[in-house]
Amino acid sequence: MKWLDIPGVAPAALIAILLLLWQAVFMTAGPLAIASPASTFAYLVQQLGGPDFWVHVWATGQAFLYALAIAILGGLLIGLLAGLSATASETAEPLLLAANSIPKIALYPVVLLIFGIGLPAKVAFGAIHGIIPVAIFTINACRALPPVLLKTGRVMRLSPTDRIGSILLPSALPDIVTGVRLGFSLTLIGTVLGEMFGAQSGLGYLLMTSIGLQNTQMIMSVTVLLVAFAASVSTALLAWERRLRQVRG
Amino acid sequence: MSRIALYRVLAVAIPAALIEAACRAGWIDRQTLPAPSEMIAGLAAILASGRMNGAILETLKIVLAAFAGSVVIGVAAGAVIHRAPVARRLLEPLLSTWYAVPVYAFYPLFIVMFGLGDRPEMLIGLMLGVVAVIAATLNGLDSVPPVLVKTAQVFRLGPMRTALRVTLPYAAPHLFTGIKLAVAYSFIGVIGAEFIMSQSGLGYEIRYAFDNLDNAVMYPLILLILAVAVAVNATLDAWDRALRARRGATS
Numbered sequence: 296m297k298w299l300d301i302p303g304v305a306p307a308a309l310i311a312i313l314l315l316l317w318q319a320v321f322m323t324a325g326p327l328a329i330a331s332p333a334s335t336f337a338y339l340v341q342q343l344g345g346p347d348f349w350v351h352v353w354a355t356g357q358a359f360l361y362a363l364a365i366a367i368l369g370g371l372l373i374g375l376l377a378g379l380s381a382t383a384s385e386t387a388e389p390l391l392l393a394a395n396s397i398p399k400i401a402l403y404p405v406v407l408l409i410f411g412i413g414l415p416a417k418v419a420f421g422a423i424h425g426i427i428p429v430a431i432f433t434i435n436a437c438r439a440l441p442p443v444l445l446k447t448g449r450v451m452r453l454s455p456t457d458r459i460g461s462i463l464l465p466s467a468l469p470d471i472v473t474g475v476r477l478g479f480s481l482t483l484i485g486t487v488l489g490e491m492f493g494a495q496s497g498l499g500y501l502l503m504t505s506i507g508l509q510n511t512q513m514i515m516s517v518t519v520l521l522v523a524f525a526a527s528v529s530t531a532l533l534a535w536e537r538r539l540r541q542v543r544g
Numbered sequence: 545m546s547r548i549a550l551y552r553v554l555a556v557a558i559p560a561a562l563i564e565a566a567c568r569a570g571w572i573d574r575q576t577l578p579a580p581s582e583m584i585a586g587l588a589a590i591l592a593s594g595r596m597n598g599a600i601l602e603t604l605k606i607v608l609a610a611f612a613g614s615v616v617i618g619v620a621a622g623a624v625i626h627r628a629p630v631a632r633r634l635l636e637p638l639l640s641t642w643y644a645v646p647v648y649a650f651y652p653l654f655i656v657m658f659g660l661g662d663r664p665e666m667l668i669g670l671m672l673g674v675v676a677v678i679a680a681t682l683n684g685l686d687s688v689p690p691v692l693v694k695t696a697q698v699f700r701l702g703p704m705r706t707a708l709r710v711t712l713p714y715a716a717p718h719l720f721t722g723i724k725l726a727v728a729y730s731f732i733g734v735i736g737a738e739f740i741m742s743q744s745g746l747g748y749e750i751r752y753a754f755d756n757l758d759n760a761v762m763y764p765l766i767l768l769i770l771a772v773a774v775a776v777n778a779t780l781d782a783w784d785r786a787l788r789a790r791r792g793a794t795s
Binding site: 299305306308309312313320324327328329382385386387389390392393395396397398399400401402403404405407408409477479480481483484487488491492502506509511514517518521522525526528529530533 | 547555575630634640645646648649651653724727731732736739740750753754765774777778781
């Protein structure tokens, strides 16, 4: 176990194992099914050198940022409003859990009919994926709050906005970060899924056209890029969350 | 409790009634969103005609296979990983960032490897479901008090029997959380895969209706998927509550 404690060794070992696994799948399934790690990275570097690929990266990035902002702010708003009262949170929580279990891809036609093909549809699809986990974790964080804190706020005659700003938000922060971490991942998936069906640009669009063209190098390049981005941000959020929890003990 | 239940019904019924009114008044274009009552009537007609029964059964069969695979493989893998600290250290970052991976990107690979059909769809559902079960199993096994494991050692139970008789039953409430997620993920994975590329199933039928602007089929089928997902989720939730109440545990 000692060697695993050296910083960076464990993730590097995991990445090495995954690359070996990828190579093994390539050797059994063949180049028609999947591109090899070496050819994928060569292709990815070549793509990142040209302007065309970046157009799609920016398109996804822009839609993702809008969707993430809506998911986090909307989820916090729903969660804090419902979390302030026991009745509201008991009413909302099972509904949100049920909404979370819905295959949201089935809603795609509805989103497309309402927003049409383009940026708003991508943003909407990303946001409906991410908003629910943020709201669920925020509600739970509020409910786990020691009642004495809220009572103190009432004794001090804080307004609802002050109660949210100086009691609820700070004490619920670790759980909210968990929700944001899950919301981040789901919003990214949602945005890319949205691009797969209803867009003319973006990494999801690129993925879908490469599936049609059987361009395995492009499929794997986009996948690697998305996984690397998602994994780095997710790991950073996880580290932040652990630090927040440690401070509180 | 019944007051809360009433609020829940109202929280769903009032928006539905507003949409119904807006559709009837013509504020919402029928091509965009038909009235909820029309969707329900359409769904009843489709179910009565039986023409979607094949697609419904097909999808449920694949979802069931993905779910069963997720639970069996997930619990077994979780139990093994729990006993191997090095493997756990290595896999932990993968488990915690897994749901950031766009699994559907692997769908074309599975299609080339296994052909278009049930197996790639099931694999997508399995890939999504299994990790939730592994994570829940690890959480559950972590919660087992050491005294139970020691007692098992005193009785000279092997690792297999310790897991089956002592630790996994103790971890059951945590496992149930994973199982609930696995159901949802199996639905999401399979229907998503059918939606992207397939020749049968509910996801395919919705896509087909969408491409042909056939709202009379599309909206009732979307409603069906929502209803099934919510009903399954509510049933498991009620079962979970009953199990926990019987145990009297707060965990």
